[in-house]
Amino acid sequence: MNANRKRMAWIAVVVAVLALVPAVAGSFTVSLLNDIGIGALVALGLVLLTGVGGATSFGQAAFVGIAAYATAWLTTAQGMSPWIGLLFALLLTGLSALAIGMLTLRLGGHFLPLSTIAWGLSIAMLFGNVDALGRHTGLSNIPALQVAGWSLADPRSMYYLIWAIVGLACLFSHNLLQSRPGRAIRGLRGGATLLASVGADAYRVRLSLFVTAALFAGLAGWLYAHMNRFVSPSPFDVRASIEYLLMAVAGGLGQLAGALVGAALVLVLKNGLQDVLPMLTQRAGQLEAVAFATLFILLLHFARGGVMGLLRRWTRRRGGTQGASCNEAPPVEPLPHRTLPERGSQVLSVNGAVKRFGGLVAVNDVSFDVKAGEIVGLIGPNGAGKSTMFNLLTCTLPMTSGQVRFLDHDIAGMPQRQVARLGLARTFQHVKLRPHMSLLDNVALGAHSRTRSGILKAGLRLDRTEENQILQEAQRQLDRIGLGDRVHELAGSLPLGTQRILEIARALAADPVLLVLDEPAAGLRRKEKMALGDLLRKLREEGVTILIVEHDMDFVMKLVDRLVVMNFGSKLVEGVPSAVRADERVQAAYLGSVV
Ligand code: ADP
Ligand code: MG
Secondary structure (H helix, E strand, C coil), X not given: CHHHHHHHHHHXXXXXXXXXXXXXXXXXXHHHHHHHHHHHHHHHHHHHHHHHCCCCCCCHXXXXXXXXXXXXXXXXXXXXXHHHHHHHHHHHHHHHHHHHHHHHCCCCCCHHHHHHHHHHHHHHHHHCCCHHHCHHHCEECCCCCEECCEECCCHHHHHHHHHHHHHHHHHHHHHHHCCHHHHHHHHHHHCHHHHHHCCCCHHHHHHHHHHHHHHHHHHHHHHHHHHHCEECCHHHCHHHHHHHHHHHHHHCCCCCHHHHXXXXXXXXXXXXXXXXXXXXXXXXXXXXXXXXXXXXXXHHHHCCCHHHHHHHHHHHHCCCCCCCCCCCCCCCCCCCCCCCCCXXXXXXXXXXXXXXXXXXXXXXXXXXXXXXXXXXXEECCCCCCHHHHHHHHCCCCCCCEEEEEECCEECCCCCHHHHHHHCEEECCCCCCCCCCCEHHHHHHHCCHHHCCCCHHHHHCCCCXXXXXXXXXXXXXXXXXXXCCCCCCCEHHHCCHHHHHHHHHHHHHCCCCCEEEEECCCCCCXXXXXXXXXXXXXXXXXXXXXEEEECCCHHHHHHHCCEEEEEECCEEEEEECHHHHHHCHHHHHHHHCCCC
C-alpha cells in the first residue's frame, strides 16, 4: 500500500513537471519533448511486444510510417479532416499489422526478428517508390490539428496533446498488464504449451499483442505527421526501427516507464551527438550510428534491465519495497462452476493409444478408462511412457494412432487448448510457471478459459468485475493449497516441490472435470505430501476426477482407487492397489524391491 502511494506520488510529480514545462522551457526543449513523447509511444508498444511478450520487432518504424503516410495522403490529396485521418491511419496500421502478423508470427526462433527486418525494409522502400506518396520527396503541407476550433500548429499546444496521449497509452498498458489478456501476454514467454494448458491460444495472444503495439506506433505516426506537417520515407526505415528498439532496451524492457526514460535518453543523446560530432569530423552521420551501436552493446553487457532496471536495483538496495498491490477488492459473485458428471459415469476412455518417436514406441496400444469421482494412478518405471501418455490424452502431443474420449467428445487430434476448455486441466512433470509473476497471477492464469475480457476492455478498465472474480477465484485456490498468505510473492522464489503444488492451484482455477497430475509429490517433504494427499481426497469428495502419475508408491497406494501399470510403453496390469501390489508381473517389472 505504502509502495503504491509512493508510486502515485512519483507519477503526480512527473505529470506536474510535464504540465509546467511549456510555460518555462524554450521552444527547442518543447520540440525535443514532443519528439520524446512520440518516441515513447512507439517504445511503449515495444516494451509490451518485446519486453513482456518476448517477440522482437526490428520493423516498428514501418507502422509509424504507414500511419503517418495514411493521414498525410488523406488530409492533403483528399482534403479530409485529420481526425478522419486518425481513424484511417489506425485502421490501415491495424490491418497491415494483422496481415504481417498472420504471415510471420508463427515463425519460431530467429525467424521472426529476421522477418521483421524484411518487412521493415520493404515498407520503407514502398514509401519512396509510390508516386501518390511523393516518392523520395514525400508529402508536404499536411494540415495542423484543430481541437474545437483551436489550432495546434504551435509546438507548445501540440505538446499537450502528445503527452496526454502518452499518458493515456501508459494507463492503458498498465491496466492491460493487470488483466486476463495481460496475464496471457505475460505467459507467452512460458511457451505455447503452457498457454494451451489453460485454454489460451498463444498465436492469437501474440497476434493481438502485435496489433496493439502497431497501433501505438500508428498513433505516434499520426502525431508525427501533423506535428511536422511533412513526411518523407527516411524517418520510417529500419534504422529508425532500431532506434525505437534501442529506446525500449535503454529504458528497460521490463517496465512501462522504461519507454519514457529510454526515449528521453536516446533522443537527448542523439541531439547531443548531433551538436558535438560535426565539430570532430565531417562524417558525423556515420559516427552517430557507431555511437549508438556502442551504446547498445554496452547496455546488453552491463545493464540488460536498462535504466529502470538499474534504478530498481538501487532502490531495493536502499530498502525500498516492491510494489505489491493489496488485493482489497470488494467480494464479488464467484465465477460460474461447471456441472460435474455423475459419479461413476465415464469421464475418460483411452483406446489403443500408440505414440512413436521415430523408431521408439513410447506408448504401445494402451487402453484404460477413468470414471467420474475416482482417483486413478498411472505408475511404472522411469521411461515407461507415463508422461507421454499424459501428453497424448491432454492432446499436448499428437497421437500416432488410437482414440481418446473425454466426456462426450472424441478428443484425439483436437487442439490442446480446446481440450482444456472442455474441462481437462493438467500439471507438468517439468514445472511450467512464470517465475516473475506472482503466485496470484500464476493461478489467475488458470481461469483464462472461464472468462472473456480482451485487450480493449482490459486496457479501458471495463473488465473490473470479471477481474475481481478471477482474483477472488485465484485467492480461493491458493488458500486451498495453503499458500493463501503468500499470494504476492513471485512464483520463482518457491522451492520446486511447492511450485508443483502451485501448478495444481492453477489447474483448479480452471474448474476442471478431470485433473491430470504428473508427479505432483516429487520434491515434497513428508508433511507436504500428506497435505497434498488430503487435498486430492477432498477434491475427489467434491466430485473432481483425478488421474495421477506418481513415483512415491506409499503415497499412491494410500490415495488411489485404481492403478494402471505401464512398462516399456505397454499396459502391464490394471486393478485396485492391493491386487496390483500382489501381482507377480508388476513385482517382476520393478516393484519387487519397493513394495
Ligand atoms: P515416463 O514419464 O514414464 O518416465 P516418458 O513418457 O517421459 O516416460 O518417456 C517414454 C519414452 O519416450 C522414453 O524412452 C523417452 O526417452 C521417450 N520420449 C519421450 N518424449 C520424447 C520425445 N519428445 N522425443 C523422443 N523420445 C521421447
Ligand atoms: Mg515422466
